[in-house]
Amino acid sequence: MVKGRLILSSFIVIAGLSAVVHLYPSEEKKIKKQFSLLAKWISVEQNENVFTIAYKMKSLGDLFTDKVNLKIPDYNLSGGYSRSDIISYTGRARLPFSQFTLQFYDFQIAFPDSETARVTVTGRITGKWLQGEGLEETRELEWILKKVGKEWLFREMEVAEVLKK
Amino acid sequence: MSVPTKILHQFFFPSLTLGFLIRTGTVALSAYLFFGYMCIPFWVRGASMEPTYMDGQFNFCWRGWYFFSEPKRYDVVTVRFAGTKVMLLKRVVALEGEQVEFRNGKLFVDGGELEEPYIRFPGNWNLPVRQVARGCVYVVGDHRGMPMETHYFGQASKGRIMGGPVW
Numbered sequence: 192m193v194k195g196r197l198i199l200s201s202f203i204v205i206a207g208l209s210a211v212v213h214l215y216p217s218e219e220k221k222i223k224k225q226f227s228l229l230a231k232w233i234s235v236e237q238n239e240n241v242f243t244i245a246y247k248m249k250s251l252g253d254l255f256t257d258k259v260n261l262k263i264p265d266y267n268l269s270g271g272y273s274r275s276d277i278i279s280y281t282g283r284a285r286l287p288f289s290q291f292t293l294q295f296y297d298f299q300i301a302f303p304d305s306e307t308a309r310v311t312v313t314g315r316i317t318g319k320w321l322q323g324e325g326l327e328e329t330r331e332l333e334w335i336l337k338k339v340g341k342e343w344l345f346r347e348m349e350v351a352e353v354l355k356k
Numbered sequence: 357m358s359v360p361t362k363i364l365h366q367f368f369f370p371s372l373t374l375g376f377l378i379r380t381g382t383v384a385l386s387a388y389l390f391f392g393y394m395c396i397p398f399w400v401r402g403a404s405m406e407p408t409y410m411d412g413q414f415n416f417c418w419r420g421w422y423f424f425s426e427p428k429r430y431d432v433v434t435v436r437f438a439g440t441k442v443m444l445l446k447r448v449v450a451l452e453g454e455q456v457e458f459r460n461g462k463l464f465v466d467g468g469e470l471e472e473p474y475i476r477f478p479g480n481w482n483l484p485v486r487q488v489a490r491g492c493v494y495v496v497g498d499h500r501g502m503p504m505e506t507h508y509f510g511q512a513s514k515g516r517i518m519g520g521p522v523w
Contacts, residue, residue: 296442297437297439297441299439311438313437313438313442327401328508329442329444330437353444354435354512355510355511356483
């Protein structure tokens with residue numbers, strides 16, 4: 192009887208703690224959620240229709256601040272870009288792929304101040320060109336996110352030089 | 357219940373005693389620390405180290421290789437990005453202060469051609485001379501048959517070298 196009560200009360204405590212963690216996510220969790228949305232909206236699935244693409248691109252734009260600074264030398268992208276620039280560039284970049292996925296690993300999140308987050312993360316893209324060839328690239332990325340209202344938005348991104356030719 | 361049946365029953369349905377929980381916790385924690393930080397399991401993805409390491413092979417990254425020594429030429433090392441979940445597997449070909457150059461697929465270090473018996477897929481890479489910076493080593497994959505532009509190689513900070521494969 193005592194054992195049963197002990198198990199039941201342990202179960203209630205664990206369920207309560209899980210509910211609190213789920214309902215009041217930490218800032219780190221909110222930031223990781225933004226990254227998972229970024230990966231979701233950038234991804235290309237087979238036979239996507241026009242409406243899905245438009246929805247994905249609109250949702251992608253909502254993840255960025257009005258002005259975004261990028262430093263991606265490999266793709267000749269450096270400087271300030273507007274939200275619509277990001278949408279149109281991503282839309283064009285997705286076109287030659289029949290499949291495309293972006294995954295993030297090893298998050299290191301720091302908060303220089305309460306409204307800024309600096310995130311160092313490994314980004315891995317895998318894809319398939321329309322011609323059938325595969326693509327696989329991994330880079331270390333340094334992001335700056337800004338808190339606007341209750342949301343964390345992407346403001347800066349730089350590709351770190353892990354290997355320098 | 358006969359003795360063998362009792363032993364089997366005890367093995368599959370152990371009594372949740374304090375001793376059992378402590379033993380289980382210790383084993384789980386040790387395995388987490390050992391395989392999470394010391395001997396990290398990984399799958400080889402991609403062809404850049406072929407034929408030494410083939411796409412799809414399984415291995416472990418042993419962190420202990422460079423606890424008390426520096427990476428040496430010809431060592432195969434793992435280079436980290438932001439963490440250790442995804443790493444690069446490359447071979448050290450030049451050390452700090454040395455000059456590296458590719459001429460028609462041949463690798464030259466400080467002006468002399470480097471012997472590379474592990475190369476089975478030679479290429480025709482050309483890369484002007486560059487000096488390896490202080491605190492860095494120059495790493496390249498063994499598969500030189502692929503276009504230079506698609507092969508990720510170059511100098512890496514020693515701080516990014518996490519260890520090397522166990523075999």
